[in-house]
Amino acid sequence: MAEKEDRIKILTERVLSRFEDYDINPKEVSKRLSLLINEFKVPEEEAVRTVTNYIIKELDISPSETFGESPIKSISELSRSGEWVTLKVKVFQLWDADSPNVSQVGLIGDPTGIIKFVTWAKSRKPEVEEGRSYIFRNVVTDSYGGRIQVNINRNSEIIEIDEDISLPPREIEVVGALVAIQQNSGFIQRCKTCNRVIKKGICAVHGKTESYDDLRIKGVLDDGMNFYEVILNEENLKSLTGIGVEEAREIVKESLDRESVLEELKKRLLGYYFRVRGSRGNRYFIVREIEAIDGKAVEFADSVLKEIESLKKEIGV
Amino acid sequence: MDTFQRREVAKRVFAYELSKSTYTTSEGDRTPKYVLTPTGEKCNRVFMVGVLLDKEEVKPDSNFWRIRISDPTGVVTGFVGRYQPEALEALGDIQPPVILSIVAKLNIFEGETSKFLSIRPESINVTDTQTRDYWVIETAKHTVERIKRLMDGADEDTKLAKDVYMTDIGEYLSMVEKAVTVIKEEAEIFSEEGRGDDRTDDIADESAGLKETEEVKTEVGEARTESSEIEDIDLEDFEFEEEEWDLSDILEEE
Numbered sequence: 001m002a003e004k005e006d007r008i009k010i011l012t013e014r015v016l017s018r019f020e021d022y023d024i025n026p027k028e029v030s031k032r033l034s035l036l037i038n039e040f041k042v043p044e045e046e047a048v049r050t051v052t053n054y055i056i057k058e059l060d061i062s063p064s065e066t067f068g069e070s071p072i073k074s075i076s077e078l079s080r081s082g083e084w085v086t087l088k089v090k091v092f093q094l095w096d097a098d099s100p101n102v103s104q105v106g107l108i109g110d111p112t113g114i115i116k117f118v119t120w121a122k123s124r125k126p127e128v129e130e131g132r133s134y135i136f137r138n139v140v141t142d143s144y145g146g147r148i149q150v151n152i153n154r155n156s157e158i159i160e161i162d163e164d165i166s167l168p169p170r171e172i173e174v175v176g177a178l179v180a181i182q183q184n185s186g187f188i189q190r191c192k193t194c195n196r197v198i199k200k201g202i203c204a205v206h207g208k209t210e211s212y213d214d215l216r217i218k219g220v221l222d223d224g225m226n227f228y229e230v231i232l233n234e235e236n237l238k239s240l241t242g243i244g245v246e247e248a249r250e251i252v253k254e255s256l257d258r259e260s261v262l263e264e265l266k267k268r269l270l271g272y273y274f275r276v277r278g279s280r281g282n283r284y285f286i287v288r289e290i291e292a293i294d295g296k297a298v299e300f301a302d303s304v305l306k307e308i309e310s311l312k313k314e315i316g317v
Numbered sequence: 318m319d320t321f322q323r324r325e326v327a328k329r330v331f332a333y334e335l336s337k338s339t340y341t342t343s344e345g346d347r348t349p350k351y352v353l354t355p356t357g358e359k360c361n362r363v364f365m366v367g368v369l370l371d372k373e374e375v376k377p378d379s380n381f382w383r384i385r386i387s388d389p390t391g392v393v394t395g396f397v398g399r400y401q402p403e404a405l406e407a408l409g410d411i412q413p414p415v416i417l418s419i420v421a422k423l424n425i426f427e428g429e430t431s432k433f434l435s436i437r438p439e440s441i442n443v444t445d446t447q448t449r450d451y452w453v454i455e456t457a458k459h460t461v462e463r464i465k466r467l468m469d470g471a472d473e474d475t476k477l478a479k480d481v482y483m484t485d486i487g488e489y490l491s492m493v494e495k496a497v498t499v500i501k502e503e504a505e506i507f508s509e510e511g512r513g514d515d516r517t518d519d520i521a522d523e524s525a526g527l528k529e530t531e532e533v534k535t536e537v538g539e540a541r542t543e544s545s546e547i548e549d550i551d552l553e554d555f556e557f558e559e560e561e562w563d564l565s566d567i568l569e570e571e
Contacts, residue, residue: 177327177364177418177452179327179364179420179440180420180439180440220324222326222327222364224326224327224328224329224364224455224456224459225326226326227324227326227327266442267442267443270418270440270442271364271366271417271418271419271420271440271441271442271444271448272418272442272444272448273448273451273452293447293448293451295447295450297447297450297451297453297454297455298450298454298500298501298504300454300458301454301497301498301500301501301504302501304454304457304458304461304493304497305494305497305498305501307461308461308490308493308494308497311461311464311465311468311486311490312487312490314468315468315486315487315490317486317487317490
């Protein structure tokens with residue numbers, strides 16, 4: 001019981017620390033926190049937020065006055081909308097604002113991630129520049145189209161800093177098995193005008209059109225924890241299987257069937273492991289480099305066996 | 318936030334652990350079914366590399382095949398029929414014993430007193446020892462991570478697995494140990510003999526030996542596992558007489 005009371009006391013102080021210039025009854029704060037946490041089993045962080053917001057509303061004060069110290073968070077921690085946070089970021093990319101209500105829009109990043117930001121014209125904030133680092137103080141998270149972004153409003157503050165904030169590694173490496181090959185893979189034809197994949201000589205945009213041959217695989221690479229949709233182009237496929245557009249034509253000449261190229265590629269790729277380097281796009285993993293795994297997996301055997309041994313000791317087997 | 322249906326990741330689980338899995342969970346009507354394994358992996362789809370021990374048509378000319386797949390830890394049974402067209406086509410050209418990579422969904426048949434797991438391959442391809450070695454080491458690592466979580470007892474899935482299966486941690490550590498040791502020793506033997514990569518057949522033989530003991534154990538269950546798959550599939554699609562596949566006898570037997 002005493003433990004619970006102590007906890008409430010600590011949290012009460014945390015709430016009050018944001019309202020030092022105001023006269024607030026600590027008992028009232030404790031009562032509300034205790035009700036939420038002990039009675040209703042609301043998580044502590046949520047309770048603190050709720051009580052803080054309540055006080056702000058009651059006293060009719062602007063968040064910037066109290067949230068002068070709104071918590072510094074890293075981008076990867078942002079998960080829900082309506083959170084007031086302070087970020088230390090570098091401007092990664094600026095986009096064209098497509099609405100007169102928006103003065104700037106683009107991407108900002110810190111070592112943990114990249115997130116979209118929107119500066120409202122009404123906020124009258126100075127413009128930021130690509131490649132420079134800033135503190136974005138008192139910005140609020142928002143969800144737009146199912147993704148989290150941050151909005152810069154009247155109560156926010158943007159301060160340029162000398163520190164160079166690093167961005168997350170742009171390139172990642174994945175080793176996974178190719179567990180599926182999707183439709184429109186294989187020896188395909190593209191429209192000469194727009195490069196779209198066409199079927200039976202008909203382009204969805206240009207109708208009956210001139211076409212050229214190409215080779216690609218749209219597939220799924222899976223490492224047992226995540227999956228990555230990858231597109232392998234002719235160059236990738238030629239280096240992995242020896243089959244390029246020329247070889248594909250030879251295969252078709254012999255089999256008289258375009259589909260047999262895909263069959264051949266499947267035999268050489270499906271269920272095999274690959275090491276892929278590239279960057280994450282919106283949906284597809286953009287492959288820069290792909291190679292078959294080397295035969296060195298067995299080298300990890302000893303470290304796994306060692307770990308098993310120590311776990312066995314731990315449970316006394 | 319993700320309201321659209323995401324693709325299910327193919328989990329890495331050894332055959333022994335899969336064959337012991339009997340518990341399914343589903344978070345709602347429209348969500349996918351998951352099989353919870355004894356070390357707490359929740360899987361809807363698995364990726365396996367193992368030896369095809371045999372393939373056998375369930376009934377003559379049914380084009381509905383039972384396959385048995387072995388890895389260094391044990392054996393799982395799979396069924397391939399016309400609802401797995403890609404796997405069915407690939408299987409046609411394949412003769413056991415041979416190392417395969419398989420992407421499969423899982424199916425659990427519930428009898429009155431016991432349950433049996435089988436796999437339903439989505440895709441099958443012939444592969445090599447290098448891929449098999451990588452899979453065994455990868456699966457070993459994933460399993461050890463799960464066992465560690467099981468020992469911590471912190472997350473929901475492993476807690477549930479502990480409750481459902483009363484998982485014997487030592488048993489599963491030994492299973493992983495065995496798998497890794499087999500791969501390691503083989504690599505050593507073959508590097509000494511300098512025979513390189515040409516070891517497919519020997520491995521198949523070895524697994525076939527291993528299978529003998531397994532077979533006795535699973536024999537009892539087989540008849541029912543078989544029937545379970547038939548149950549899922551529209552019986553009229555098959556040419557055999559329907560009463561022959563009437564499940565009520567088997568179900569009421571016990």
